Amino acid sequence: MCDFDIVVPRRGTNSLKWDSRTDLLPLWVADMDFRAPKPVIDAVIDRARHGVYGYTIFPDSYFAAITNWLARRHSWTIQRDWITFSPGVVPALNIAVQTFTQPGDKVIVQPPVYYPFFAAIEENGRRCVANNLVYRDGYYSMDFEDLEEQAHDPRVKLLILCSPHNPVGRVWSRKELERLGQICLDNDIMIVSDEIHCDIVCRGKKHVPIASLSEALAANSITCMSPSKTFNLAGLQTAYAIIPDAKTRDCFAAANKVHRANVFGLEALIAAYNSGEAWLESMLDYVEGNLQFLRDFVSKRMPKVRVVPLEGTYLAWLDCAQVGLDPGELDRLILEKARVWLDDGPIFGPGGAGFQRINLACPRSILEKALERLEEVVRVSLPATCPAHPRNIS
Ligand SMILES: Cc1ncc(COP(=O)(O)O)c(C=O)c1O
Incomplete structure (x- = not known):
């Protein structure tokens, strides 16, 4: 037991x-x-005992916990000012769609896929373009020919990537991500990469953040992450978006009205990344x-x-x-x-x-x-x- x-x-x-x-x-x-x-439970209890639960700031230890985690677990060096808080990944996806597309624009997704992607597109008055995954011999892969074709449509402004992919369970390889990334760069399509499952990979597999592949891809992407799947903190609302491009980051931040962390979420994230490995x-x-x-x-x-x-x-x-x-x-x-x-x-x-x-x-x-x-x-x-x-x- x-x-x-x-x-x-x-x-x-x-x-x-x-x-x-x-x-x-x-x-x-x-x-x-x-x-x-x-360590997470202890940190939350300690904070709860304090008894005063006023507005929060983001301390240095918050940024250090995230940057160290990404360097250690995903070999991705990021700068602290690339990090923007969001209570959840789904709110961040919605903000990205609202901010970087216009009503009537098209957004590519790769179904079967996490269903709130569809809502983030359609409920914001944008149109969904399905670049369906291919299921062959019991294995899923991306259909790059179809993606190229869809990407040529000038109304397509954004692609929401699910990496690792929920529900088909793929951890996309470097090669697959490079190919997808290049198609997006060639066609001026911004990538919003939902990497909430990045820490949950089977032995022998390695998650590759798409933004870590090149400077061009970093500048063309918003990566959404959170310790919530990794450490079971979904109720503590601890997500964040990593946005290397300053202009994109400023636009995102201006639209992000929920910009303060929950007192317990803050402590939980720091404890989880520092002591939860x-x-x-x-x-x-x-x-x-x-x-x-x-x-x-x-x-x-x-x-x-x-x-x-x-x-x-x-x-x-x-x-x-x-x-x-x-x-x-x-x-x-x-x-x-x-x-x-x-x-x-x-x-x-x-x-x-x-x-x-x-x-x-x-x-x-x-x-x-x-x-x-x-x-x-x-x-x-x-x-x-x-x-x-x-x-x-x-
Ligand atoms: C791919 C994916 N993105 C986002 C979420 C939810 O994110 P959040 O709770 O941070 O909004 C989930 C939860 O299942 C998910 O599987």
Whole structure:
């Protein structure tokens, strides 16, 4: 038993994941069921004890924590004045769309992709251009020919990159990022790179911040990051945008009306980046163990489901096309019969139908319970003669 095996009851804590539907076992929204690292909890408690929670400034230690982290973990040297606070990455994406495009302009995304990207574009009166990812032989890649073609349209002003990619789990290679970056530079398209999952990469993979590739790409990009996925701090609102170009930064800052940090978020970010690394390494090992557990379970007991190879994020993408159920019916059964809450593929846009996204950042016992319940649903659809299924072996 390790710390990550401990089931921390979250019901009754105003948790989006656990308290929105108390009849379902939730493995959907991307937060973890793990306690944050102890140094973070201690820092928040110490600050809470002080008792006065007035307006904040950003101390030197805030900037040092971020710049040191990026240098250490991602070999990216940034200057402290490139950092602009944002309560969340999603608010930062919205500000970027509002500030650097005009109504009616087009913004490229690469679906299936994190669904608030669509809202940030369309709800701001801009138009979404889908450069769909290619899914071939169980693996996702970018369609550069299509991207080139889309990028030629003079109404395209921005591309929102998801790196690592939620939900397909790719950690984009240097080569892929260089190619995408060059297409954007050639066509005067600004890159807003959502790198919130940058610290959650599988062993053997390396996240490359796109802005670190060249001065030209740094000048043409806004990189959105946060310790929130890494250390489970989403409720503390600790994101930031890294904007090397001074003019772009000034425009962004002028539009960013929420510019002061939450007192607890500030302490949490500093403690997490300065003292949370050992916890992060253990968490990554645990989640990789969960991924292996998922793979073993699926291959033995749900052989028609395919686990798409996971390179980054703690969100596994399940290809359910062979299950033999209409995707809408499968989703209904998962909710109503299995009473498990996953994220249904179509919410991620084109290419999402027939997939489900499952959150692996939970104690293994919760994952096991969810999989056992899902198995019941998937089994219904299996032909009686399927030899690989335990029901048919005995
Ligand atoms: C790719 C991506 N971007 C942004 C977010 C949310 O960011 P925030 O809570 O900082 O707005 C998530 C959360 O799941 C995500 O997966």
